[in-house]
Amino acid sequence: MTNISPEIEARRARAKEWFESLQTRICAELERLEEEASPELYPEEPGKFDMRPWTRESGVGGGIGGHLHGRLFEKAGVHTSAALARFSPEMAAQMPGADKDPTYVSASISLIIHPRSPRVPTVHMNTRFLSTAESWFGGGADLTPMLDEQRSQDADDAKLFHAAMKEACDAFDPEWHAKYKAWCDEYFYLPHRKEPRGVGGIFYDRHNSGDFEKDFGFTRAVGEAFLDVYSKIVSHRMSEPWTEADRREQLVRRGRYVEFNLLFDRGTMFGLKAGGNIETILSSMPPMVSWP
Template sequence: MSSLTPEIMERRGRAQEWFESLQRRIFAALEQLEDEAPPELYPGAPGRTEYKPWTRETGVGGGTGGFLRGRLIEKAGIHTSAATAKFSPEMAAQMPGADKDPSYVSASISLIIHPLNPWVPTVHMNTRFLSTAESWFGGGADLTPMLDVQRSQDADDTKLFHAAMQAACDPYDPEWYPKYKAWCDEYFYLPHRQEMRGIGGIFYDRHNSGDFEKDFAFTRAVGEAFLEVYPKIVRGQMMKPWGEAERREQMVRRGRYVEFNLLYDRGTMFGLKAGGNIETILSSMPPMVAWP
């Protein structure tokens, strides 16, 4: 008997609809920022979103890859996906509830934004719903300032971002923010360099409190918090001029992003092993990068 009941399929449909609506709203906010960017700092036409639907090669489903390359946002990828498929034996052994029935459904949104201005931090966010015989949510958001002078826990952007993530957590359980903040610090760590990728945020996985509506509302709150706080951070930094030294420092710091995503990131590995879209999975790579 399949674990993919009508109730689970309905829940996946609701999650998919939410993630797709959030994708459109975040792109609208980025396009507004592109319009606001002063031409003396950001010459050229404002960037606009390009959507690329795709279909899975295995199982049923697909998604929409969304891309924006502009004058303020050098590269942004915001992607949604939904699937009805079966895990490989290797992956089924790692997934709760998949040991007897490898069938699963999923829905997700994942984004990465690489601004042109080194003063504007790079940001990553993803949330997802996955169900086998067990169901859970996962995701989070983390901020990566590119310049060392901004990478303090006392920096204004750090405080603003963490306050937004805490505000998303606290109405549901005041213990979630410190727990998921610590998990983010542990997860986005580069062992070979003995340093964090950025200044953190929150990270959670296999989140199931036993109350689907509560957990879904929490996941929506993370998306709403991101949509509110990141444009504020961009507007607070986008007017600062930069030079060759700042741009070089930015590109070196982007190298840490490449190292983490290719060596350690579970989402990248899951997407590649589960038959995801290669273009969207690897769109997290910065457009320009350097190593010392």
């Protein structure tokens, strides 16, 4: 493989270290919430993360897959990865800078959390650093309430989540939040259903302001904001009782999640085409789902 410059490798190493430290903290917080969940609503034993290291079959690198099947979180995946590899000709044609050299380095964290309670929203977050002949950050976080009554932009959880993402953006550029919120609304949309996947959040890709430290700081802020706000939402909602009708609505809404991830999600397609770990890529699929 073509040599990667020491500067880019150092940046990748810093990003990798950050993503892995964030993974550790998120897993610890989810396990804490598992412990605190009410035995009356969640009678099973609290879940613990099963951390599964993996190695790439092509190129250099791998990652750590964190898998949880718990009483509060029916299924959660918190994964990190890093790579030194080459894009296929098909993928190189779509990546900035890869036409000059298809070699790339990357580091990322990606997570999906499917709570057992229909009252607690599903959430997704990922952030990543990728470098070809050009370098950039990408990622974001979005919230998907399962019940129609919670799916308004004016619902409490949505307002809290958007406020947290706005604060993360505003610390670096007051124009970023409106831009990346609109991008999220456009991206997480099911055209065949003519409906959004959830209540949104932020989504950004190929983010390169020309200031690596600023962009890396922004990406760290997104991770910190997610960890803080989602813990607050779960703590507020997890003690609310639910009905069988709520559960049925949740399972149908999860079906929409499956449709988006398999039909439209770029991250899923990228992971599969780039030789990622199938187990972690498809951990976004809910544990139980239904279609009416």
